[in-house]
Amino acid sequence: MMRPSSGLLVGLMRLLVGAYPRWLGCDPGPAQRIYFANHTSHIDTLAIWSALPPQLRATTRPVAAKDYWDKGLLRRYIANQGLHVVLIERAKEGRQGDPLQPLADALEQGESLIIFPEGTRGTAALPAAFKSGLYHLAQRFPAVELVPVYLENLHRSMPKGTIMPVPLICTVRFGTPVARIDGESKEAFLVRARDAVVAQA
Amino acid sequence: MTPHQKFYYLMAGVAGLLTLASLIGFILGKRARSDSSRAVVDNLNSRIRAWWMMIAVFAVAFLLGKDATLLLFAFTSFFALREFITLTPTRRGDHLPLSLSFFVLIPVQYLLIGDNWYGVFAIFIPVYAFLLLPAFAALAGDTEQFLERTAKIQWAVMVTVYCVSHAPALLLLDIPGYQGQNALLIFYLLLVVQLSDVLQYVCGKLFGKTKIAPVVSPSKTVEGFVGGGLGATLVGGAMWWITPFSPWQSLGLSFIIVLMGFLGGLALSAVKRSLGAKDWGSMIEGHGGMLDRIDSVAFAAPIFFHLTRYFFSA
Incomplete structure (x- = not known):
């Protein structure tokens, strides 16, 4: 069952930015996955989430920065009630233990994740270099599919520093899952993962 | 005949035409053999299906009255402008004029019709938007292809909002x-x-x-x-x-x-x-x-x- 508030969010996303899914390299199946995407706007998370079919939304949790999503009533409501996000600490200071632990917990429960491996929003159409979190998760959970996602046009719709999206037709392109190669270095893997996102652009 | 009676006659006529078209599409679909004729017939049939939908939406808006009709055309403008801007290369500096086009120009243009204010309706976009949108764009300080960008946005707004709004503006006329x-x-x-x-x-x-x-x-x-x-x-x-x-x-x-x-x-x-x-x-x-x-x-x-x-x- 889709909650009315979720329906409202999805409807608003369709109206404003489209967020139409394009399943180019895989099907919207029930496999456990890490969706990883380029990051250019505050509504990226919502865009990918809206592009997923309702039954996948129930088991897919966006990973989001605590310093942004834990602020203010509306954001916290969307984050917890609507998106059911996994919050992570971005700042190096003041965090204890493994910052990836909340993600690992969610994966152990069989949930899928949406992550933005650049760690922060960029301004260009193509993503910056990836941070290593994706690599560590890929190593710890070898059975989870790694699906590259390219968000088209969102950097035009709601660029850094703006609070209102310009309505544009944005597509969410799901690519072929990235395979793991035995003995591959962390750096080589992260480059390959980024290329897989760029390939959908 | 009252206007509503005329409307029902018209709708019956259109529904009759569409039924005929759907029948022809169905028969052509049975007959199509080659891949290329299949593709043409499939496209024809999806066009006819879309026509049923469009007529239904229009009929409902018409029966609900002036406000619903204006809302229908406002959304038509919204979606048309969204398509136009999606294909038009824009830059970060266009963000403010684009936001204003969607969230101010469209509502105001249709509210002016709702308010029967012909004088402002006729000049709001060609005069006020024409002058103010580039001024707001200039505030962003990006001069790269400034004239081209300004012209494209102005053209998009003129066609998708100003021109399209003249269809429901027929409601303004006192004949x-x-x-x-x-x-x-x-x-x-x-x-x-x-x-x-x-x-x-x-x-x-x-x-x-x-x-x-x-x-x-x-x-x-x-x-x-x-x-x-x-x-x-x-x-x-x-x-x-x-x-x-x-x-x-x-x-x-x-x-x-x-x-x-x-x-x-x-x-x-x-x-x-x-x-x-x-x-x-x-x-x-x-x-x-x-x-x-x-x-x-x-x-x-x-x-x-x-x-x-x-x-x-x-």
């Missing part, structure tokens, strides 16, 4: 002896424009040989234009009883609507291709985007509006 029936004029305009598009498509598929502008619009042919345009003009002339026009006046105005619709399709096709696309979008199954369906309306509506206003309104 002696025709009070309370203006919504039928919107129906008349849309019927002639869209029938002209459909008949040109059909005549083009059946008899089309001589291309008018192969680079701009490969599907437009002399045979299609003459056959389809003539058919739509005659039907429009025969619809004089829902308008304040005499049969001959109705024939003349229909001819102008057909001509402007054709020119609109041609000009916007050239714009679309200069932006590197074949369709404006994929919102309406079989037709392409919203703007593929209303390009002809955008050109026909302002001319039809002003001719009617000049010659028939009080």
Whole structure:
């Protein structure tokens, strides 16, 4: 069952930015996955989430920065009630233990994740270099599919520093899952993962 | 006949036409053998299905009254502008003028119609938006291709908001002896424009040989234009009883609507291709985007509006 508030969010996303899914390299199946995407706007998370079919939304949790999503009533409501996000600490200071632990917990429960491996929003159409979190998760959970996602046009719709999206037709392109190669270095893997996102652009 | 009775007769006529079209599509679908004829018939059938949907939406808006009709056209403008801007290269510095276009210009333009304020309706976008949008863009301090960007946004807003809004603006007109029936004029305009598009498509598929502008619009042919345009003009002339026009006046105005619709399709096709696309979008199954369906309306509506206003309104 889709909650009315979720329906409202999805409807608003369709109206404003489209967020139409394009399943180019895989099907919207029930496999456990890490969706990883380029990051250019505050509504990226919502865009990918809206592009997923309702039954996948129930088991897919966006990973989001605590310093942004834990602020203010509306954001916290969307984050917890609507998106059911996994919050992570971005700042190096003041965090204890493994910052990836909340993600690992969610994966152990069989949930899928949406992550933005650049760690922060960029301004260009193509993503910056990836941070290593994706690599560590890929190593710890070898059975989870790694699906590259390219968000088209969102950097035009709601660029850094703006609070209102310009309505544009944005597509969410799901690519072929990235395979793991035995003995591959962390750096080589992260480059390959980024290329897989760029390939959908 | 009351306006509502006329409306129900019209709807029955349109539903009859669509039923006939659906039947023909069904039979053609059974007969199609080769892959290419299959593709043409599949496209035809999705077009017909989309027509049922569009007519249903329009009929509901009409029955709900003026506010619903304005809301329908406001959303039409919204989706058309969204398609236009998606294909237009814009820069970070265009963010403010673009936001204003969607969230201020569209609501204000349609509220002005709702408020019967013709004087401001007619100049709001060509004067105020024309001057202020580039001024706001200049505030962002990006001079890269500034004139091109300004021109593209202005063009997008003129076509998708200003021109399209002239269809529901027919509700503004005070035509002696025709009070309370203006919504039928919107129906008349849309019927002639869209029938002209459909008949040109059909005549083009059946008899089309001589291309008018192969680079701009490969599907437009002399045979299609003459056959389809003539058919739509005659039907429009025969619809004089829902308008304040005499049969001959109705024939003349229909001819102008057909001509402007054709020119609109041609000009916007050239714009679309200069932006590197074949369709404006994929919102309406079989037709392409919203703007593929209303390009002809955008050109026909302002001319039809002003001719009617000049010659028939009080």
